[in-house]
Amino acid sequence: MSTPSGEDVKPDTSKIRIGVQFNGQYMHSSVSTPLLFSYDWTEVFFLYKKTKPLAKLLIMFCERIKVDRKNIRFNYEGVNISREETTAEDLEMEDGDVIDGQLWQEGGSFER
Amino acid sequence: MRGIWEEKVAVRWVGETKWGNGAGAFGEPEGGLGGEASRHGDWAGALGNGGGGIAQRGRWETVNIVTYDRINISGQDFARLEHNGWLNDVMLDFGLALWVREMRPEVAREVSVLNPYIFRGFVDSGYDMISRLVKKKGGDLFFKKFTLIPVNVDNMHWLLAIVHPVGGKWAEVGGGAGASGYTTPEDEDDEMASLFGAIVEDEGDVDNGGEMHRAHVYILDSLCEQLGFQLSNTHQDVVTHIEELLNRVARERRRGWGLIEAIGKAVRVPRQVGGNDCGVWVLHLARVFLRNPAKFCYLMTADGRGTSAEDAGRDWQAEEFTNLRGILLERIEDMVAAREREEAGRA
Numbered sequence: 001m002s003t004p005s006g007e008d009v010k011p012d013t014s015k016i017r018i019g020v021q022f023n024g025q026y027m028h029s030s031v032s033t034p035l036l037f038s039y040d041w042t043e044v045f046f047l048y049k050k051t052k053p054l055a056k057l058l059i060m061f062c063e064r065i066k067v068d069r070k071n072i073r074f075n076y077e078g079v080n081i082s083r084e085e086t087t088a089e090d091l092e093m094e095d096g097d098v099i100d101g102q103l104w105q106e107g108g109s110f111e112r
Numbered sequence: 113m114r115g116i117w118e119e120k121v122a123v124r125w126v127g128e129t130k131w132g133n134g135a136g137a138f139g140e141p142e143g144g145l146g147g148e149a150s151r152h153g154d155w156a157g158a159l160g161n162g163g164g165g166i167a168q169r170g171r172w173e174t175v176n177i178v179t180y181d182r183i184n185i186s187g188q189d190f191a192r193l194e195h196n197g198w199l200n201d202v203m204l205d206f207g208l209a210l211w212v213r214e215m216r217p218e219v220a221r222e223v224s225v226l227n228p229y230i231f232r233g234f235v236d237s238g239y240d241m242i243s244r245l246v247k248k249k250g251g252d253l254f255f256k257k258f259t260l261i262p263v264n265v266d267n268m269h270w271l272l273a274i275v276h277p278v279g280g281k282w283a284e285v286g287g288g289a290g291a292s293g294y295t296t297p298e299d300e301d302d303e304m305a306s307l308f309g310a311i312v313e314d315e316g317d318v319d320n321g322g323e324m325h326r327a328h329v330y331i332l333d334s335l336c337e338q339l340g341f342q343l344s345n346t347h348q349d350v351v352t353h354i355e356e357l358l359n360r361v362a363r364e365r366r367r368g369w370g371l372i373e374a375i376g377k378a379v380r381v382p383r384q385v386g387g388n389d390c391g392v393w394v395l396h397l398a399r400v401f402l403r404n405p406a407k408f409c410y411l412m413t414a415d416g417r418g419t420s421a422e423d424a425g426r427d428w429q430a431e432e433f434t435n436l437r438g439i440l441l442e443r444i445e446d447m448v449a450a451r452e453r454e455e456a457g458r459a
Contacts, residue, residue, distance in 0.1 A: 023237045073201065075229045078245040080205065082184040100233055100241045105264035108198035109335055109387040 018054075018088060019045045020061045022072065022101035043098070048088065054099070055084045061101070072101045178447045181209045185444060193441055199391025201228040204262050204270065207395035207440060211402050222257035223405060225398070231261050235353050239360045251365030254358060255282060258405050262394055263350050270391045271333040272398060273350060275358070276409060279326030280369065325362075325372040329354050330412045334384035334393035343376050351376035379412045382430040383421070395440075396433045 021043040042065050048057050054074075058081075062069045074081050076091050076099050178185050189202045205227045212225050233241040246253065253259075259275040277283040329351045331343060343351070355374035362369050384393050401408045411427055424430075 021237065021241075073229065075233065077248060078227060078230045078233070078242065079182050080184065080202065080227075080229060082186065082202075083179065097244070100229075100237065102229065102233055102236055103267075104201055105228060105232060105267055106192075106198045106200040107264055107268055107270040107391055109269055109384060109390050 014051070015047050015049050016088060016093065016095040016097075017045050018048045018057065018093060019043055019096065019098035020058065020074070020101060021098050022061075022065060022067075050088045050093075052087060053084055054081060054086050054088060054091075058099075071103060073104050075100045075102065178444055178451060180206060180447060181213070183209055190441075190444060193437055193444075196388055196437070198388055199270065199395075201232075201264070203440070204228045204391055204394065206444075208260075208262065208398060210440075210443065211395075211399045215402050219402060219405060223260065223402060224253050224256040224258070225260045225402075226253070226262070228262045228264060231263055231353070231357070234357050234360075239357075243364075246361055246364060251361055254361045255366065258401075258409070260398055260401070261354065262398070265346055265350070269333075269335065270394045271331060271347075271350070272394045273354060274330040274332065274401070274412070275327050275354060275374070276330065276412075277325070277327045278375075279324055279373075282325050282327070282369070282372075325369050327358065327372060327374050328413075329374050329376045330379045331376060332379050332381050332394075332397050334381060334390050334397075336378050336381065343378050347376060347378065377412070380421075380424045381428055382425045382433070392436050393433065396436050397428060399436075400429050400432070 023042065044061055044064060046057055046060070048054075058072075058074050059069055062072065076093065076097070081091065081099070177187055177190060183202065183206050185202060185206060189200060189206075191197065192199055193203060208225050208227065212220075215223065230242055230245065254275075255277075257276065261273040261275065263271050263273050265271065331347045331350065333347065351374055355372065358372045358374065362372055381393075381397060384390055408427075
């Protein structure tokens with residue numbers, strides 16, 4: 001990378017590309033209104049600081065796909081990231097890594 | 113969506129409980145995800161005296177009250193446990209992590225416990241979602257003697273699937289480097305060793321002993337009794353997905369194995385009472401299974417089946433089930449107390 005003046009500029013190593021993906025279909029059956037939410041595959045890449053908490057990035061993603069943040073679990077390498085302070089550095093993420101979003105799961109029984 | 117959420121909450125668990133009038137116990141109402149972490153103390157303090165009213169829940173539902181082995185338990189996860197509610201993925205994750213910690217070393221060698229996100233991630237979004245995990249942990253995560261997979265069905269029901277190899281080279285595996293979805297005490301010592309174990313795996317070895325790789329998938333479903341211990345279509349779907357998952361991982365990590373066949377089997381387990389406890393049953397079944405996998409393996413195969421409901425209750429130690437919620441609550445409360453002491457000591 002070089003500026004017009006010809007000086008070499010080091011690439012900004014404090015930022016990496018972090019992807020967030022989400023794909024799911026979810027039947028939310030409350031007592032009065034059964035609703036089906038369905039989302040197509042969405043993958044968004046952000047250029048984000050390694051030392052900045054990921055929570056803000058995840059909220060940005062949720063705003064973009066118009067889903068409430070608390071309806072999605074975000075996992076990295078099969079581990080849930082829900083702590084507000086977690087940064088990409090904590091998770092040892094590398095450039096281009098992807099965080100996986102999934103709708104949360106619960107269960108009691110088939111019967112009501 | 114908030115409206116729906118609150119309605120659901122009121123119906124399922126908060127509505128039938130007595131809440132103290134703890135309004136005002138929780139600092140600022142707004143703040144979203146950021147900033148709430150600093151108010152842990154408020155929430156933990158409110159635990160003892162009944163928490164806030166229903167109108168207050170929106171404030172603390174995402175507040176992290178305690179962290180265990182990278183699992184962050186928030187106020188609403190805790191409330192599910194406390195008020196006899198449906199368990200969610202975080203609570204399942206937490207419970208399984210507890211049992212894995214308590215496993216004896218010889219059991220830990222032959223058992224792998226997956227967290228609830230892995231299977232769901234694979235079903236929803238395909239192999240890409242877990243490929244990095246497989247790369248890091250190696251195939252060992254899926255090809256142990258027993259693999260416990262908590263499965264969520266339609267966001268309504270939890271069941272436990274146990275994968276056990278019966279044919280091919282897989283059936284001969286005794287152990288290998290310690291690998292599990294969770295960190296076990298000895299994992300921490302030889303993390304490097306298991307990383308190397310993941311790199312040097314058998315590849316390109318096309319000798320499978322002339323036998324097809326075959327695995328039994330035992331379905332432990334606390335509502336299975338209604339079906340007369342036959343696999344329903346839902347169970348068949350679960351088995352199919354597990355077969356897909358195993359084949360996909362084997363294609364990457366166990367190249368010589370060829371196709372894997374999964375055979376679903378329903379297991380007679382005690383029937384759940386009421387409509388809230390299937391998540392707790394999954395935790396209970398996992399717990400007793402991990403105490404003695406060999407015994408339950410015998411019970412689950414054809415020899416052990418066909419017993420009566422009383423036998424099933426005795427074998428799976430149903431009497432221990434009744435206070436399982438209490439045990440989990442106690443563990444969380446202990447951790448909260450420990451953290452408070454630590455914070456008080458620091459201040």
